[in-house]
Amino acid sequence: MSILVIAEHDNAALKGATLNTVTAAAKIGGDVVVLVAGSNCGAVAEAAAKVAGVSKVLLADNAAYEYQLAENMGELVAEIGTGYSHILASATTTGKDFLPRSAALLDVNMISEVIGVESADTFTRPIYAGNAIATVKSSDSIKVMTVRATAFDAAAAEGGSAAVxxxxxxxxxxxxxxxxxELAKSDRPELAGAKIVISGGRGMQNGDNFEMLYKVxxxxxxxxxxxxAAVDAGFVPNDMQVGQTGKIVAPDLYVAVGISGAIQHLAGMKDSKVIVAINKDEEAPIFQVADYGLVADLFDAVPELENAL
Incomplete structure (x- = not known):
């Protein structure tokens, strides 16, 4: 049994989500092969070859794959994937874009947002915004699935010696x-992989007030x-959105400031190890999942927090 993992990268570096997907593949069992498709991405292939547990790296280096357009990637993965029992990609914007196309071309079902591996044909995934966990058993000859990176530990980036x-x-x-x-550039950690995340909600009132969070x-x-709610109100760009329709995060510490705790937001952060909530409404749903809650006006609490740090 061989498993094909599609690497997540930017043509220069391997993204961390790939390491989590390799771990998911290892739980299924069998040889793990990583496909790196891009342009001038030889360095990414070399990095993938060093990942522990990877048996081989396939390098598709061509201008057609430079931006990993769904139409091109879908056809590539469908053609190569016929020789594998499972095809896995990270449940990122890129993975969720091309992999359904591959599944359709292979005439098999698509399993989205896998968070657990029961066996080679049985997997778990969240439904109803994470309020229920579905156990899915697939009888397809090729299992095609996206993997939620936050549900699996990252494989070691060093220690492997796979051939390219x-x-x-x-x-x-x-x-x-x-x-x-249009790329938002910041010296802060990437949201999806950060160990600490501080998020603001509608209670921030406007985008200028997010400056308080930036300082902390x-x-x-x-x-x-x-x-x-904060993104829809135009306070901040949508690449900062955490939630069911945004980014799924599971940091060591998540600080929710002025966030009521709608079910769609909770679906994107409730797996965080420690959750701290600051909200002046003591009945806010966010307090039901918070490990620590502070009922206070954020415009008093956040500056005090910054001074204390």
Whole structure:
């Protein structure tokens, strides 16, 4: 039994979510093969070859895969994937974009957001915004699934010595083209992989008030997130959104400031090891999941916290 893991990367470095996906693959059992598809991404393949538990790395280096467009990636993975029992990708924006296409081309079902491996054909995944856990048994010849990175420990980035095999498979569907991107640059940790996250909600009142959170975050090395309400109100950009329709995080410490605790937000952060909530409404749902709760006006509490740090 061989398992194909699609690497998450930016053509320069291997993303941490790939290490979590490799761990999920190892729990299934069998040889773990990593596919690196991109342009001028040889360094990513070399990094993937060093990951513990990886038996081989396939390198598809072509301009057609530079931006990992769903149409091109979907066809590539579908063609290569016929020789594997399982195909796994991280449940990120990229993975959730192309993998359903691959599943459709292979004429098999797609299993999304896997958080547990029961056996080679049985998996668990959250439904109803995480309020219930479904156990799914697949009889498909090829199991295609996205893996929620926060549910699995990261595989060791060093210790492996897999061979890198270059592929000459070029899939350019010609259905889409990369137009451009706007990247938010910050010296703070990446939200999805940060060990400490401090998030603001509608209670922040406006985007300027998020400056209070930035100051605290800079002192403790945290990433800054936001609820959907704050994003929809235009306080902060949507790449900061934590929740069911945003990023799923599970840091060692999650600080929720002015967040009521809607079920959609809880689905994205309730696996955090320690949750601290600051809200002036003592009936706010966030306190039901918080390990520590402070009923106070955030405009008093946050500056006091910053001074104390």
């Amino acid at each position: 095999e270059a592929l000459d498979v070029v899939k350019d569907a010609g259905l889409s083209a990369f137009a451009g991107e 975050a800079d002192k403790i090395g945290a990433a800054v997130g936001a609820s959907r």
